[in-house]
Amino acid sequence: MTAPVALPAPPARTHPCARCGAPVALDVGLCERCNPLGLKDSASSQVHGTVVLAVGLAIAGLAIAAHLAVAGIGPFTARLTAITPSSTAGSVLATIEVRNDGRTTGSATCRLSDPADASLIRSTVLYSPPIAPGATITIDQEIADTSADRPLTVTCLGP
Ligand SMILES: [Zn+2]
Numbered sequence: 001m002t003a004p005v006a007l008p009a010p011p012a013r014t015h016p017c018a019r020c021g022a023p024v025a026l027d028v029g030l031c032e033r034c035n036p037l038g039l040k041d042s043a044s045s046q047v048h049g050t051v052v053l054a055v056g057l058a059i060a061g062l063a064i065a066a067h068l069a070v071a072g073i074g075p076f077t078a079r080l081t082a083i084t085p086s087s088t089a090g091s092v093l094a095t096i097e098v099r100n101d102g103r104t105t106g107s108a109t110c111r112l113s114d115p116a117d118a119s120l121i122r123s124t125v126l127y128s129p130p131i132a133p134g135a136t137i138t139i140d141q142e143i144a145d146t147s148a149d150r151p152l153t154v155t156c157l158g159p
Contacts, residue, residue: 073106074158076131080112081138083148091144096154098139100131107131108156112143115153122146128156 014023017031024031032038082095098108107130113123126141143152 073104074100074102074108076108076110076128076156076158077101078108078110078154078156080152080154083152085148086142088142088144090147091142092146092148094141094143094152094154096139096141096156097136098128098131098156099136100133102158103133105130105132106158108158110139110154110156112141112152112154114146115151 017024018029019034022031077099081097084093086093108128111123111125124143
């Protein structure tokens with residue numbers, strides 16, 4: 001008489017034990033070796049919670065890093081040093097000097113506008129290249145649809 005041959009069990013779906021990585025059933029978090037008493041283990045919810053916490057900390061870290069990256073940039077001091085007729089008719093070339101008064105290298109966002117134009121429709125915005133702390137750079141910006149005798153102001157801000 002032969003013993004009935006047990007059919008091989010279908011491969012169970014598993015995931016790695018949270019502690020040692022051994023395959024364990026999906027509904028528990030730890031294998032029998034790591035949790036021999038079958039205590040209500042760290043399964044799903046708690047492991048999941050740890051991951052959520054880690055992700056949250058990572059996001060917070062990135063936010064802090066991003067904040068530090070822009071903190072200390074600027075202020076910038078800008079002044080218009082020249083307005084010369086451009087080679088393009090109706091345009092002028094505005095030469096501005098931007099100084100980085102901050103402690104960190106950074107780019108300035110500068111707005112060139114006609115002080116009489118309160119709506120700022122005719123203003124031109126430009127982004128400076130990175131400026132080292134204490135350094136001054138000169139930017140030539142062509143401004144269309146104006147003339148050299150129109151007043152122009154420049155304001156530069158950090159990010
Ligand atoms: Zn284990």
